[in-house]
Amino acid sequence: MLAFGVAVCAILLLSGAPMFMAFAVGGLIIITLHSGFSLFNMGIFFFDFITNYTLLAVPLFILAGQLLAESGMGKALVDLVGSFVGRVPGGIAVVAIITSTFVGSLAAQNLAVLASVGVVLFPAMLEAGYDKGYSVGSLLSSSQLGFLIPPSVTFIVYGFLTETSVPKLFMAGIIPGGLLAVLLCVVAIVIAKRKGFVSMSITKTWKERKDLFIKTLPSIMMPIIVLGGIYSGIFTPTEAGAVACIYCLLVGAFVYRQLNLRNIWGSAVEATRLTSMILILFCGVMLLGRAFTVIGLPQWIGNWVVTVGLTPMTFLLMLCVGFVFLGMIMDAFAMIALLPVVIPAVKLIGIDPIHLGVLWVIASFIGAMTPPAASALYFASAMFKVPTIVAIRGVLPFLAITVIFMFILAFFPQLATWLPGTMFR
Numbered sequence: 001m002l003a004f005g006v007a008v009c010a011i012l013l014l015s016g017a018p019m020f021m022a023f024a025v026g027g028l029i030i031i032t033l034h035s036g037f038s039l040f041n042m043g044i045f046f047f048d049f050i051t052n053y054t055l056l057a058v059p060l061f062i063l064a065g066q067l068l069a070e071s072g073m074g075k076a077l078v079d080l081v082g083s084f085v086g087r088v089p090g091g092i093a094v095v096a097i098i099t100s101t102f103v104g105s106l107a108a109q110n111l112a113v114l115a116s117v118g119v120v121l122f123p124a125m126l127e128a129g130y131d132k133g134y135s136v137g138s139l140l141s142s143s144q145l146g147f148l149i150p151p152s153v154t155f156i157v158y159g160f161l162t163e164t165s166v167p168k169l170f171m172a173g174i175i176p177g178g179l180l181a182v183l184l185c186v187v188a189i190v191i192a193k194r195k196g197f198v199s200m201s202i203t204k205t206w207k208e209r210k211d212l213f214i215k216t217l218p219s220i221m222m223p224i225i226v227l228g229g230i231y232s233g234i235f236t237p238t239e240a241g242a243v244a245c246i247y248c249l250l251v252g253a254f255v256y257r258q259l260n261l262r263n264i265w266g267s268a269v270e271a272t273r274l275t276s277m278i279l280i281l282f283c284g285v286m287l288l289g290r291a292f293t294v295i296g297l298p299q300w301i302g303n304w305v306v307t308v309g310l311t312p313m314t315f316l317l318m319l320c321v322g323f324v325f326l327g328m329i330m331d332a333f334a335m336i337a338l339l340p341v342v343i344p345a346v347k348l349i350g351i352d353p354i355h356l357g358v359l360w361v362i363a364s365f366i367g368a369m370t371p372p373a374a375s376a377l378y379f380a381s382a383m384f385k386v387p388t389i390v391a392i393r394g395v396l397p398f399l400a401i402t403v404i405f406m407f408i409l410a411f412f413p414q415l416a417t418w419l420p421g422t423m424f425r
Contacts, residue, residue, distance in 0.1 A: 008025060008026050008029055009022045009023060009025065009026025009027075009288070010022075012025060012026070019281055019284065020280045020281045020283060020284035020285075021284065022284070023281075023284030023285050023287065023288040024283065024284035024287050024288070026288055026291070027284070027287035027288035027289070027290060027291035027292075028287060028291075030288075030291035030292075030294070030295060031287075031290065031291045031294055034291075034294055034295050046283045046287075049282065049283060049286050050279050050282070050283065052160065053238055054156070054159075054160045054166070054237070054238060055156075055157075055160060055279075055282075056238045056241070057151075057153075057156050057237050057238040057240070057241040058153055058156060058157065058241075058275065058278060058279075059241075059271060059272075059275040060238065060241025060242050060244065060245055061151055061153050061156070061241045061244060062153065062271045062274050062275055062278075063245050063267065063268065063271035064241065064244035064245045064247075064248050065113075065271075066266075066267035066268075066270050066271045067245065067248035067249055067252055067259065067264070067267045068103070068248050068252070069115045069267075070252065070258060070259055070263040070264075070266070070267055071248055071251060071252025071253075071256055071258050071259055072252065072256035072257075072258035073103070073218070073219040073222075073248075073251065073252070073256065075120050076212075076215055076216045076219055076256065077099045077102050077103060077216055077219055078095060078099050078117065078120050078121060079212050079215075079216070080209070080212045080213060080215075080216045081095045081098045081099050081102075082095045083208065083209045083212055084209070085098060088189060089189050089192040089193045089197065090130075090138075090188045090189050090191065090192025090193070090197050091192075092121055092124055092125050092128055092130065093125065093130070093134065093135070093138035093188040093192065093197075094185050094188055094189065095121065096117055096118075096121045096125075096138050096139050096142055097138060097141075097142040097145075097181055097184045097185050097188060098181065098185070099117050099121075100113050100114075100117050100139070100142035100143050100145055100146070100181075101142065101145050101149060101177065101178070101181040102219075102220075103117055103146070104143070104145045104146030104147075104148070104149035104177070113142075113143040113145075113146045114139060114140065114143035114376070114379070114380060114383070115383070117139065117142075117143065118139045118143070118380070118383065118384065121139065122135055122136075122139060122384050125138075128197070129197065130192075130197050131195070131394070132384070132386045132390055132391075132394070133386070133390045133391065133393045133394025133395075134191060134192075134195070134197070134394050135384075135394070136380050136381070136384055136386050136390070136391045136394045136395065137391070137393075137394030137395035137396070137397065137398050138184070138188050138394075138398065139380065139384075140369060140376060140377065140380045140391070140394075140395050140398075141184055141369065141395055141398035141399065141402065142181070142184055142398075143376070143380075144365035144368060144369065144376065144402075145177055145180065145181055145184075147361045147362075147364060147365045148173040148176055148177035148180065148358070148361055148362065149173060149174070149177045150169075150170030150171070150173055150174065150223075150227060151170060151223075151226055151227065151230075151237065151240060151241075151244070152169075152170065152173060152361070154361050154364060155169040155170055155173060155357065155361065156237060157282070158339065158357045158360060158361070159357070161286075161289075161339050161340060162339055162340075162343050162353055162357070164353045164354060164357060165354075165420075166237045167230055167231060167237065167420075168354055168420040169354060169357050169358075169420075170227065170230070170237075171231075171419045171420040172354045172355075172357065172358050172416045172417065172419065172420050173358060173361070173416075174419060175415050175416070175418070175419055176358055176362070176405075176409055176415055176416055179405070179415065180362075180402065180405050183401050183402075183405055184398055184401065184402075186401075187397050187398055187401050188398075191397060218251045218255050218256075219251070222244065222247055222248070222251070225243065225247065226240045226243060226244050226247075227240075229243060249264070289339070289340040289341065290340075292340065292341050293340060293341075297341055299344065301341060301342065301344070301345045302344045302345040302348045302349075304345075305345045305348065305349055306348065306349070310349070311349075312349050312350050312351050313410070313411070315345070315346075315349060315351070316351055316355075316356070316359070316410055317407070317410060319342060319346075319356070319359070319360075320359055320363060320406060320407065320410055322338075323338075323359070323360055323363030323364070323367070324363050324366050324367060324370070324403070324406075326338070326367065327363055327364055327366055327367010327368065327370065328367050328370045328371070328372065328374075329372065339360070343356075352413060352417055354416060354417055354420060355413040355416050355417055358409065358416040359406060359409060359410060359416075362402065362405070362406045362409070363406060365402075366399065366402055366403060366406065369395055369399055370399065371388075371392065374392075377391055377392065377395065
C-alpha cells in the first residue's frame with residue numbers, strides 16, 4: 001500500500017499536477033487501503049489543521065512582510081548600512097547582504113526581503129558597473145537569510161509540525177544567520193576584487209550617519225519589539241505576528257509615509273494569495289505525513305537506524321544531503337512532508353530537533369536557489385529581467401559557501417543550540 005500510494009504521488013507530480021493534490025491523493029490512498037478513511041473525515045482533518053492557533057502566525061508575518069516591502073523601511077536601512085560599509089570592494093553587494101539580514105528580521109519572508117532591498121540596490125549595482133549575475137547572486141543569496149533570522153515563518157511551521165519550541169528555534173537561527181551573512185560578505189568582496197568592481201562613492205560624516213540612524217530607528221525597533229515581547233512573555237509568536245502587522249502599518253503610513261490605501265490593499269491581497277498557497281500545500285503534506293504515521297513508517301525508520309548502527313552524525317549528514325536533493329526538485333514547504341517521518345528517529349538516536357531545524361531551514365533555501373525547482377531563483381530572474389542561466393552562474397559562489405556552512409554547522413551543533421540553551425534553562 002505504501003509503494004502504491006507513493007507511486008501515485010510521484011506520477012501526479014511528474015504529470016504536472018499541483019503538489020498539494022499529489023500529496024493529498026497519495027496520502028488518502030495509503031490511509032484508505034490501510035484502515036479506511038472517509039472524505040468527511042478528511043474535511044475535518046483539514047479544518048482542524050488550518051484553524052490551529054500556532055499556524056495563525058504564518059499569514060500575519062506574511063502580511064507584515066508585504067507591508068514592509070511597501071513601507072520604505074528597506075530604503076532607510078540601505079542608506080544607513082551604505083554609510084558605514086559602502087566603501088569596501090563590492091560595497092553595494094555588501095550593503096545588500098547586511099541590509100537583507102536586517103530586513104529578514106523584519107519581513108519573515110524571503111521574497112519580501114528580495115523585493116524591498118532589490119528594488120533599491122539592483123539598479124545601483126548595474127549603474128556602478130557590476131555584472132548582472134553577480135548582482136542577482138548577492139541579492140538572492142542574502143534574501144534567503146530571512147529563513148534563518150527570527151521571526152521566521154519556516155521556523156514557525158517546523159516548530160508546529162515537530163512540537164519544538166518556536167521561541168527556541170528563533171534564538172537558534174541568530175548565530176548561524178549572522179555567521180552566514182559574514183561569509184556571504186567575504187565572498188562578495190573576493191569576487192569584487194577579482195573583477196575590479198568599484199565601491200560605493202558616497203562618503204558620510206558622523207553627523208550624517210547619526211541623522212540616518214535616527215531616520216532608521218523605527219525599522220530597527222521592530223525586531224526588538226517583536227522578539228522582546230516574545231521572550232519577555234508579553235505575547236506569543238502568533239500575537240507577535242499581529243503586533244508586527246500593526247507596527248509596519250503605522251510606521252509605513254505615518255513615519256515613512258509610503259503606505260496608502262492602495263498599496264495596503266495590494267499587500268493584503270498578495271498576503272492572502274501566498275497564505276492560501278502555503279496552507280493548501282500544508283494540507284496535502286499533512287495528510288501524506290498522517291498516512292506515513294498510520295502505517296508505522298516513522299517507527300520503521302527509527303528501528304532501521306538503530307539496527308544498522310548509524311551514528312547520530314552519519315544520520316544527520318544523510319538527512320542534510322537528502323534535504324538538499326529534495327529542495328532541488330520540490331518547493332521548500334513541500335519538504336515538510338518528511339519531518340513527521342524522520343523526527344522520531346532523530347529523537348531516538350539523540351539528535352537535537354533544534355539543531356536539525358536550523359539545518360533543515362538552510363537546506364530549504366539552498367534548494368530554493370538550485371535548479372530545476374529553484375523557486376526563488378526564477379522569481380529573482382523574472383523580477384530583475386535577467387536570463388536564468390546568468391542568474392545561476394551569479395549565485396553559484398554564494399551557493400557554494402552556503403553548502404559548506406551547512407556541513408560545518410552539522411559538525412558543530414553548538415552554533416545553533418548554545419544561545420537557546422543559555423536563555424531557556
